[in-house]
Amino acid sequence: MRIATVFASITLLFTLQPAYSAEAAAETRSEVNSPDSDDRQLVAMPDEVRQLMRKDMLDHLSAINEIMTLLAEDNLDAAADVAETRMGKSSMGKHRATGTGPGRFMPVEMRNIGWGMHESASKLSREARDGNLRGAYSALQKVTASCVACHYSYRTR
């Protein structure tokens, strides 16, 4: 009798769960897709600056992917290089000479999130250089948390 009850609740769990997550996913999608309910702050910047930022963003995305590949292969030195040169503090200010850097169009809180991302990438690099895989993963999580924080708060168009 008790086993039957356990089975019943397991069945119930399995039938309820997919319906719930499908609903939640649909809700999230429509929130992001509907222009009316997009309550992220619009940050206006000139078109060429936005294009530049878009390129940087795509490079961040592929850098993250490379870093995860290298960490999984235990190639910590190479991961350290990618993290520092592509996303770390030494990657900052590369558009300063041309005056097209997106940073100066960002509200201060947004810029802080960006700085935090570069800080965490440099920390990731240091931890990987020291052979500390756990520390590197922990810093990597802070990097991706910055991606999430900024994307959920701001848009450029």
Ligand code: HEC
């Ligand atoms: C300081 C804010 C900020 C941070 C931090 C940030 N982004 Fe972005 N990103 C943006 C904005 C703003 C856009 C444009 C989104 C929009 O207007 O809807 C964007 C767009 C993108 C795009 C789309 C590019 C395209 O082709 O349109 C990708 C991919 C992306 N970001 C990846 C990342 C990744 C990966 C990280 C973390 C390593 C990251 N971003 C961190 C602000 C940020």
